Amino acid sequence: MKIKITQWVYTLGLIILGFGGPVQTALAHGEKALEPFIRMRTIQWYDVAWSKQQFKVNEEVAVSGRFHVAEDWPVSVPKPEAAFLNVSTPGPVLIRTERWLNGKPWVNSVALQPGGDYEFKIVLKGRLPGRYHIHPFFNLKDAGQVMGPGAWLDISGNAGDFSNGVKTLNGEIVDMESVGLLNGIGWHLFWGALATGWLLWWVRRPLFISRYRMLQAGMEEVLITPTDRLIAKAVLVAVPVIVLAVNAVAVNRYPNAIPLQASLDRILPLPALVNAGQVDAEAIKAEYSVAKRAMVFTVRIDNRSDKPVRIGEFNTANVGFINPELPAVSSQAPATAAVLKLDDDTPVRPGETRTVTVTAQDASWEAEKLDGLINDADSRVGGLLFLYASEGGERYISSVSAAVIPKF
Amino acid sequence: MSLPVTTQSIKPYTGEKARLVRAYDYLILVLALFLFIGSFHLHFALTVGDWDFWVDWKDRQWWPLVTPLMGITFPAAVQAVLWDKFRLPLGATLCVTALLIGTWITRIFAYHYWNFFPVNMVLPATMLPGALVLDAMLMLSNSLTITAIAGGSAFALLFYPSNWPIFALFHQPVEYANAQLTLADLFGFQYIRTGMPEYLRIIERGTLRTYGQYAAPLAAFCSALLCTLMYALWWYIGKWFATTRYLSKI
Numbered sequence: 145m146k147i148k149i150t151q152w153v154y155t156l157g158l159i160i161l162g163f164g165g166p167v168q169t170a171l172a173h174g175e176k177a178l179e180p181f182i183r184m185r186t187i188q189w190y191d192v193a194w195s196k197q198q199f200k201v202n203e204e205v206a207v208s209g210r211f212h213v214a215e216d217w218p219v220s221v222p223k224p225e226a227a228f229l230n231v232s233t234p235g236p237v238l239i240r241t242e243r244w245l246n247g248k249p250w251v252n253s254v255a256l257q258p259g260g261d262y263e264f265k266i267v268l269k270g271r272l273p274g275r276y277h278i279h280p281f282f283n284l285k286d287a288g289q290v291m292g293p294g295a296w297l298d299i300s301g302n303a304g305d306f307s308n309g310v311k312t313l314n315g316e317i318v319d320m321e322s323v324g325l326l327n328g329i330g331w332h333l334f335w336g337a338l339a340t341g342w343l344l345w346w347v348r349r350p351l352f353i354s355r356y357r358m359l360q361a362g363m364e365e366v367l368i369t370p371t372d373r374l375i376a377k378a379v380l381v382a383v384p385v386i387v388l389a390v391n392a393v394a395v396n397r398y399p400n401a402i403p404l405q406a407s408l409d410r411i412l413p414l415p416a417l418v419n420a421g422q423v424d425a426e427a428i429k430a431e432y433s434v435a436k437r438a439m440v441f442t443v444r445i446d447n448r449s450d451k452p453v454r455i456g457e458f459n460t461a462n463v464g465f466i467n468p469e470l471p472a473v474s475s476q477a478p479a480t481a482a483v484l485k486l487d488d489d490t491p492v493r494p495g496e497t498r499t500v501t502v503t504a505q506d507a508s509w510e511a512e513k514l515d516g517l518i519n520d521a522d523s524r525v526g527g528l529l530f531l532y533a534s535e536g537g538e539r540y541i542s543s544v545s546a547a548v549i550p551k552f
Numbered sequence: 553m554s555l556p557v558t559t560q561s562i563k564p565y566t567g568e569k570a571r572l573v574r575a576y577d578y579l580i581l582v583l584a585l586f587l588f589i590g591s592f593h594l595h596f597a598l599t600v601g602d603w604d605f606w607v608d609w610k611d612r613q614w615w616p617l618v619t620p621l622m623g624i625t626f627p628a629a630v631q632a633v634l635w636d637k638f639r640l641p642l643g644a645t646l647c648v649t650a651l652l653i654g655t656w657i658t659r660i661f662a663y664h665y666w667n668f669f670p671v672n673m674v675l676p677a678t679m680l681p682g683a684l685v686l687d688a689m690l691m692l693s694n695s696l697t698i699t700a701i702a703g704g705s706a707f708a709l710l711f712y713p714s715n716w717p718i719f720a721l722f723h724q725p726v727e728y729a730n731a732q733l734t735l736a737d738l739f740g741f742q743y744i745r746t747g748m749p750e751y752l753r754i755i756e757r758g759t760l761r762t763y764g765q766y767a768a769p770l771a772a773f774c775s776a777l778l779c780t781l782m783y784a785l786w787w788y789i790g791k792w793f794a795t796t797r798y799l800s801k802i
């Protein structure tokens with residue numbers, strides 16, 4: 145007898161445990177998690193800057209910048225029909241209070257257009273003190289997370305001081321940190337108490353072995369008494385009545401309740417900032433020297449503006465290579481140290497078309513795991529090439545891409 | 553307390569034997585509770601998942617459809633065993649209570665203390681009213697068919713109205729970013745989830761919107777129909793695994 149019952153429990157346990165599996169794990173930083181061609185040829189970030197990096201709990205901080213959606217979007221990556229501009233925090237240590245895209249506020253996901261130029265701003269409010277490395281990044285549907293440049297943020301102050309009051313349309317101000325919490329706990333306790341009562345009603349009697357014996361002996365009417373039946377009937381009637389009654393109260397109390405809002409935002413790109421036409425740059429060829437950790441581009445520049453221009457920077461996957469002859473320029477803050485070498489750095493005159501060899505040599509190719517490109521199914525490199533007018537300082541940006549040939 | 557013995561030959565245990573049998577009851581109960589806290593909770597997290605985790609996933613269409621459908625599984629299987637072998641009508645309530653204990657522990661420790669989400673953003677839904685009705689129904693009818701049809705339907709139909717008192721206030725409208733949002737949506741926007749972009753939400757989608765405002769009742773009726781089948785299926789799963797057929801050889 146005893147063995148049989150134990151076996152039931154064991155076998156039941158086994159089937160139930162069979163449902164075990166990996167519990168969802170929180171996504172970590174993941175800057176280098178995606179294949180290099182995705183990081184280089186989808187969302188191309190530049191001019192990303194933080195309003196400040198040291199602030200207190202309850203203080204707001206803004207990160208703003210621009211990104212270009214690459215024309216040469218990888219064929220193996222789904223088009224950005226739903227994308228979400230996010231921030232890589234370890235949980236909500238900051239809350240997001242505002243988010244802007246091309247000057248429009250938005251809270252949902254957005255459809256982006258390849259070739260489009262966008263300007264963003266995210267306003268965050270300090271919630272938990274600490275030191276965090278934070279990046280703006282895009283969640284791309286079915287593709288992954290494309291990180292923007294990261295920065296260290298120092299939040300000081302007291303977690304307990306954090307407040308997040310929100311005004312509802314009725315004019316009531318609610319505290320997001322606690323609204324509905326006690327109410328929710330109260331309902332769980334209420335139903336929990338009823339359930340506990342029901343369980344105790346049965347558990348207080350001899351259970352498994354005794355009941356099994358009596359059931360086998362045909363003593364069913366002893367196991368379920370008339371009082372039990374009465375209570376079950378009460379449960380059967382009272383529980384639905386209570387549910388419907390409290391539901392009616394809730395419906396009356398919140399007559400303006402609306403369904404969850406689920407819309408996809410359509411925000412059009414800005415007038416072209418990248419590949420805008422006046423100065424064209426096109427990568428004809430790219431070679432990657434594995435030993436030197438250097439990407440060598442052959443770039444054709446067609447200057448149709450009225451001023452001479454020079455190449456100032458090549459930027460890809462948040463690694464910037466700067467032409468040291470134009471030290472004042474960088475699309476990134478703080479500027480990265482990697483150097484961009486040109487075989488001919490004399491300004492390209494208006495109307496001139498010139499083919500230049502540009503060398504981006506740095507250990508970053510390896511450190512940022514971008515050199516894996518040569519082993520990928522899609523081994524095209526991409527990035528933004530920044531050109532500057534020698535006089536006036538105007539900036540022309542080209543999104544370039546080319547197939548990479550490895551040199552061992 | 554001992555049971556009154558009337559006609560049949562079996563007498564209740566007394567003395568040392570009664571104490572041993574009682575200790576055994578408690579052992580099994582505690583074991584079962586932990587088993588269900590772990591396994592049902594895991595099963596629920598893997599199937600209902602985000603609909604139960606986040607306040608901004610609790611919509612009118614998918615949440616009341618999926619939650620009872622996945623929630624009736626273990627109760628049906630455990631009822632099959634406890635009722636069939638012991639005439640104990642507490643399988644559903646026991647399972648759902650265990651689920652809620654596990655859920656609350658995770659929400660508070662994993663979501664709140666470890667990942668910093670406010671608890672009100674991750675409040676679990678309750679299925680206890682449905683479970684109580686399911687147990688009472690099985691006890692009074694002593695019939696799989698009636699429990700599956702009437703009890704299974706009640707389990708699904710009671711889900712949305714028993715949770716609306718908890719979640720209605722999160723559906724108050726707010727003006728934000730030049731749009732109308734619910735407080736629930738605002739939680740999703742403000743409290744940053746890196747691995748849970750907005751577009752992943754499976755909410756308010758599908759063909760159940762034919763009757764406009766009545767999306768939730770329609771989803772509930774749809775769920776009721778499916779719960780009836782699900783109940784019967786899991787009843788047999790429970791019964792099949794509780795069989796002693798394989799053990800007689802040991």
Ligand SMILES: [Cu+2]
Binds near residue numbers: 173175277279295
């Ligand atoms: Cu970082």
